Amino acid sequence: MPSVRAYIGIGSNLNNPVAQVQQAFHGLVELPASRLIARSPLYRTAPVGGPAGQPDYVNAVAALDTALNPDELLTALQAMEIQQGRVLTVRWGPRTLDLDVLLYGSLQRDDLRLILPHPRLHERAFVLYPLYDLAPDLMIPGRGALTELLRNCPPLALTRLDSKN
Numbered sequence: 001m002p003s004v005r006a007y008i009g010i011g012s013n014l015n016n017p018v019a020q021v022q023q024a025f026h027g028l029v030e031l032p033a034s035r036l037i038a039r040s041p042l043y044r045t046a047p048v049g050g051p052a053g054q055p056d057y058v059n060a061v062a063a064l065d066t067a068l069n070p071d072e073l074l075t076a077l078q079a080m081e082i083q084q085g086r087v088l089t090v091r092w093g094p095r096t097l098d099l100d101v102l103l104y105g106s107l108q109r110d111d112l113r114l115i116l117p118h119p120r121l122h123e124r125a126f127v128l129y130p131l132y133d134l135a136p137d138l139m140i141p142g143r144g145a146l147t148e149l150l151r152n153c154p155p156l157a158l159t160r161l162d163s164k165n
Contacts, residue, residue: 003065004107005037006073007134009100009118009127010060017058018042018161020084020097025062027080034066034073040130046157048124054094058161061102061130070104074114077101102127108141117141122149125158 008028012020021042028036040061047054066073077099084097102118109116121127122143128150131138138146 003035003067004105006064006066006104007102007131008062008064008077009098009102009121009130010062011057011098011100011126012096013047013055013057014094014096015085017055021058021060023084024080024097024099025060027083028062028064031064031066031068031073031076033068034064037063037065038134039063040133042161043126043130044159044161045126048126050094057126059126059130061127061134063134070101070107070109070114070116073104074101102131103138103140106139106141117143123153125153125155128153129155129158129160 010021010024012024014020025036025039028034043059045057045059047057068076081097081099086095086097100118101114101116102121104116107116117140118127122140128146132146132150136146140146140149143149
């Protein structure tokens with residue numbers, strides 16, 4: 001199977017979030033039939049949705065060339081989440097690691113297992129800005145140019161962390 005460019009959203013707000021995100025980048029390097037192409041800077045963001053009072057998140061995006069199909073990729077990412085101690089308790093609640101398939105080439109898909117592009121990608125600054133760092137000319141299937149999406153999504157409560165992180 002030929003390689004496809006996929007973009008993976010990474011987030012954490014528990015158990016040293018910067019280290020959790022860095023460990024996720026290392027895990028992506030180890031994925032079979034895949035190659036980590038680029039990683040965005042890290043951003044500190046306020047929680048979106050979910051229970052009140054949870055800590056800020058550290059978010060990033062990774063570009064990955066992969067020969068895994070979307071379901072295999074999702075399964076591998078979910079295994080990485082579990083390996084890093086993720087326990088699903090509350091929707092949009094605190095977590096050690098959250099990995100989302102944001103884009104898988106130009107594939108559009110909507111089923112019970114996976115929706116592509118990610119259904120809330122276009123309204124989340126913590127995804128759009130790191131994605132822009134990697135691919136400013138990106139077209140989002142069914143949504144349009146990334147630059148246009150950014151115009152409608154101000155970077156409120158979004159802080160780029162020092163590049164040493």
